[in-house]
Amino acid sequence: MNETKENILKKALQLTSLFGLESLSIGKLAKEMEMSKSGLFAHFKSKENLQIEVLRYGSQLFTESIFKPALAAPRGTPRIRALVENWPNWIGHGVAGDCPILAALTELDEKMGPVREFLFEIMTQYMESLSKMSNIAKEEGHFPANTDSQQFAFELISIMLGYQATRKLPWQAEQRLTESMENLIQRFEEGRKND
Amino acid sequence: MNETKENILKKALQLTSLFGLESLSIGKLAKEMEMSKSGLFAHFKSKENLQIEVLRYGSQLFTESIFKPALAAPRGTPRIRALVENWPNWIGHGVAGDCPILAALTELDEKMGPVREFLFEIMTQYMESLSKMSNIAKEEGHFPANTDSQQFAFELISIMLGYQATRKLPWQAEQRLTESMENLIQRFEEGRKND
Numbered sequence: 001m002n003e004t005k006e007n008i009l010k011k012a013l014q015l016t017s018l019f020g021l022e023s024l025s026i027g028k029l030a031k032e033m034e035m036s037k038s039g040l041f042a043h044f045k046s047k048e049n050l051q052i053e054v055l056r057y058g059s060q061l062f063t064e065s066i067f068k069p070a071l072a073a074p075r076g077t078p079r080i081r082a083l084v085e086n087w088p089n090w091i092g093h094g095v096a097g098d099c100p101i102l103a104a105l106t107e108l109d110e111k112m113g114p115v116r117e118f119l120f121e122i123m124t125q126y127m128e129s130l131s132k133m134s135n136i137a138k139e140e141g142h143f144p145a146n147t148d149s150q151q152f153a154f155e156l157i158s159i160m161l162g163y164q165a166t167r168k169l170p171w172q173a174e175q176r177l178t179e180s181m182e183n184l185i186q187r188f189e190e191g192r193k194n195d
Numbered sequence: 196m197n198e199t200k201e202n203i204l205k206k207a208l209q210l211t212s213l214f215g216l217e218s219l220s221i222g223k224l225a226k227e228m229e230m231s232k233s234g235l236f237a238h239f240k241s242k243e244n245l246q247i248e249v250l251r252y253g254s255q256l257f258t259e260s261i262f263k264p265a266l267a268a269p270r271g272t273p274r275i276r277a278l279v280e281n282w283p284n285w286i287g288h289g290v291a292g293d294c295p296i297l298a299a300l301t302e303l304d305e306k307m308g309p310v311r312e313f314l315f316e317i318m319t320q321y322m323e324s325l326s327k328m329s330n331i332a333k334e335e336g337h338f339p340a341n342t343d344s345q346q347f348a349f350e351l352i353s354i355m356l357g358y359q360a361t362r363k364l365p366w367q368a369e370q371r372l373t374e375s376m377e378n379l380i381q382r383f384e385e386g387r388k389n390d
Contacts, residue, residue: 020302022218103301105360106293107215124364154371155378158357162349165300165356169319176349183350187382 005043008033009057012050016058016100021051021115022107051104051115058100059122066090067129076140077185080133080156084181088174091164098164101126127153134188144191155184200238203228204252207245211253211295216246216310217302246299246310253295254317261285262324271335272380275328275351279376283369286359293359296321322348329383339386350379 001009011032016024026047030040044050066086073082091099101122108116127150134149143152159180167173196204206227211219221242225235239245261281268277286294296317303311322345329344338347354375362368 019306020215020217022215098301102360106298106301111214120364123360124366127361127364127366150366151371151374154357154361154366154368155354155375157360158353158375159350161356161360162353165297165318165352166322166349169315169322171319171322171345171349173349176346179346180350180353183382187378 006057008035008040008043009054012054013058013061013100016054017097017103020107021054021100021104024051024054026050048113048115052118055101055104055115055119055122059126062090062099062101076137076142077189080137080185081181083133084156084160084177087160088163088177091167102161102164127157130156137188143188146191147188152184152188156181159184201252203230203235203238204248207249208253208256208295211249212292212298215302216249216295216299219246219249221245243308243310247313250296250299250310250314250317254321257285257294257296271332271337272384275332275380276376278328279351279355279372282355283358283372286362297356297359322352325351332383338383341386342383347379347383351376354379 008029012024012029015029015032024047026040026044027037029050030037033040044053066089067083070079070083070086073079091097097103101119104115104119105123108119130153131149134143134147134152137143138145138147138149159177162180163173163177166176203224207219207224210224210227219242221235221239222232224245225232228235239248261284262278265274265278265281268274286292292298296314299310299314300318303314325348326344329338329342329347332338333340333342333344354372357375358368358372361371
């Protein structure tokens with residue numbers, strides 16, 4: 001990717017994180033970048049393609065800045081904890097506001113088309129990555145062998161969403177995120193009674 | 196509220212649930228309602244006011260159709276379970292798509308102003324209602340006396356958000372919602388080890 005295109009995508013991602021993917025237009029972005037609309041159009045061809053590129057860029061940025069650093073932690077639960085500790089650096093910092101991918105999920109949920117398909121693909125991949133982290137915790141003997149890793153991924157993403165939704169409310173979201181996560185990991189470590 | 200206004204708000208809430216609160220305009224709504232823009236403007240005066248009225252209407256509808264029916268269940272954990280069982284009737288049914296209030300939360304998170312203030316008020320009230328449900332479970336002896344009800348509310352809303360975010364993915368969201376909720380209630384019933 002050339003530098004100009006990367007700078008455009010950086011700005012587009014920031015705008016998406018603040019105002020959503022739907023309100024992102026080539027015209028608006030051109031204004032923000034102080035570029036001509038036709039110059040910007042040459043990079044992306046259509047609004048849909050711009051949206052897809054923004055999602056791809058956001059997903060790559062998340063992988064590089066949040067997910068990969070967690071892989072430096074030892075396999076299993078330490079790695080899961082490292083990811084969770086790193087996650088609030090994404091919200092409000094790595095991007096300007098909410099996670100642009102989760103924000104887009106709310107917006108595009110009912111809007112059929114290639115952008116939604118691409119978004120669902122990214123989300124499924126992310127859920128599978130979380131699920132894999134739980135599988136590794138099983139391999140390491142941190143979680144019992146009968147652990148349902150898809151369930152773990154569901155509960156993990158839920159807590160992250162809860163953090164995102166309440167971080168501006170008087171609800172000590174950061175502390176609750178940590179506590180929820182410890183509760184979740186401990187419960188999975190102990191294995192569930194009814195299994 | 197007169198019938199015309201209620202019909203407008205119904206349609207506006209549906210559009211919000213599908214496409215978000217930001218893309219809701221008096222012009223767009225007038226077109227959908229086959230009304231004149233000036234006729235619709237007379238009801239709401241401004242886009243901001245329309246957005247606030249939609250949030251208020253959505254919040255009332257949620258209270259009436261989801262929250263209040265749960266109050267018919269016995270106090271404590273049966274009531275919490277009744278709420279959770281009723282919640283998927285809101286997503287995609289009571290409203291057309293995602294919960295319009297949670298959707299707005301993602302959109303307005305960084306956008307200062309009266310709409311955001313009103314939204315944060317609704318959300319805080321809702322979190323307090325969930326917290327109160329946990330307090331009642333304490334009173335009934337279902338949860339131990341040292342239960343952190345704000346933490347319970349955080350984990351409860353997190354699971355609902357997780358359900359909403361994954362319900363279109365191949366992730367058995369409805370089943371995961373039920374399992375997560377049972378795990379949560381059981382953990383709180385047993386009390387936490389480290390308390």
